[in-house]
Amino acid sequence: MPVIKPISDLRNKANEISDLAHKLNEPIFITRNGEGDMVVMSMARYAQLQMKIDLFGKLAVAQNQIASGDKGRTLNQAMKNIRNKLHETQKV
Numbered sequence: 001m002p003v004i005k006p007i008s009d010l011r012n013k014a015n016e017i018s019d020l021a022h023k024l025n026e027p028i029f030i031t032r033n034g035e036g037d038m039v040v041m042s043m044a045r046y047a048q049l050q051m052k053i054d055l056f057g058k059l060a061v062a063q064n065q066i067a068s069g070d071k072g073r074t075l076n077q078a079m080k081n082i083r084n085k086l087h088e089t090q091k092v
Helices: 007-012 014-024 043-067 075-091
Strands: 003-006 028-032 035-040
Touching: 003 007, 003 014, 007 014, 007 028, 014 028
Parallel strands: 003 028
Antiparallel strands: 028 035
């Protein structure tokens, strides 16, 4: 169930809102004049959401490549590329 707080709580109880955002690891919806106005969340939760967005973007690109006939790389090719990159970074 979403947590909804008035904007006055954000102003008067900022520490409580922060603690709640970290404890629940979910966004807190802030209202102004009874209407939705903004969302507050912990930095950790925000980072998780950004990583999901990035992953979904990469998956969309991959789906488009498959749809256009791109065969991609085999697992062996991908692992070889990863090993080469790791080996290069160890040299530095």
